[in-house]
Amino acid sequence: MKSPDEVLREGELEKRSDSLFQLWKKKRGVLTSDRLSLFPASPRARPKELRFHSLLKVDCVERTGKYVYFTIVTTDRKEIDFRCAGESCWNAAIALALIDFQNRRALQGFRSRQERPAPAAPAAPAEAAEAAAPSEPSEPSEPSEPSEPSDPSPQPQPRTP
Numbered sequence: 436m437k438s439p440d441e442v443l444r445e446g447e448l449e450k451r452s453d454s455l456f457q458l459w460k461k462k463r464g465v466l467t468s469d470r471l472s473l474f475p476a477s478p479r480a481r482p483k484e485l486r487f488h489s490l491l492k493v494d495c496v497e498r499t500g501k502y503v504y505f506t507i508v509t510t511d512r513k514e515i516d517f518r519c520a521g522e523s524c525w526n527a528a529i530a531l532a533l534i535d536f537q538n539r540r541a542l543q544g545f546r547s548r549q550e551r552p553a554p555a556a557p558a559a560p561a562e563a564a565e566a567a568a569p570s571e572p573s574e575p576s577e578p579s580e581p582s583e584p585s586d587p588s589p590q591p592q593p594r595t596p
Contacts, residue, residue: 451516
């Protein structure tokens, strides 16, 4: 299993700004097994981290001549637009790392549910009494003759022409 700090991919990609003009800003991306870190061009600015536990999916992939455009959707439905050089395949690397993270998290949740003992449900009073009473073997019943109707009134007779 990969450690969270192991770099899976590193390189340049561009993020569309949230400003009025929505300019594309170059970022140095570092992809690990649990996050995508985006380092701005200026060295003193702090990196932005997109942790996978807050991401839903990689969506809207479109390829043009030079770029691949894609959108990362967060769990609160915010969309962050990116583009990268067509041959760099950042979108595929991020999508695969995100799926791997989601699979690991689902497996951990499943294992923790399996290890937790199920709580014993209290039995209803009638069921508890039945469970406490010794059971007697039942004898097979013989097929019985059809019983006569208990109503002594005469039955209507079919009419014949």
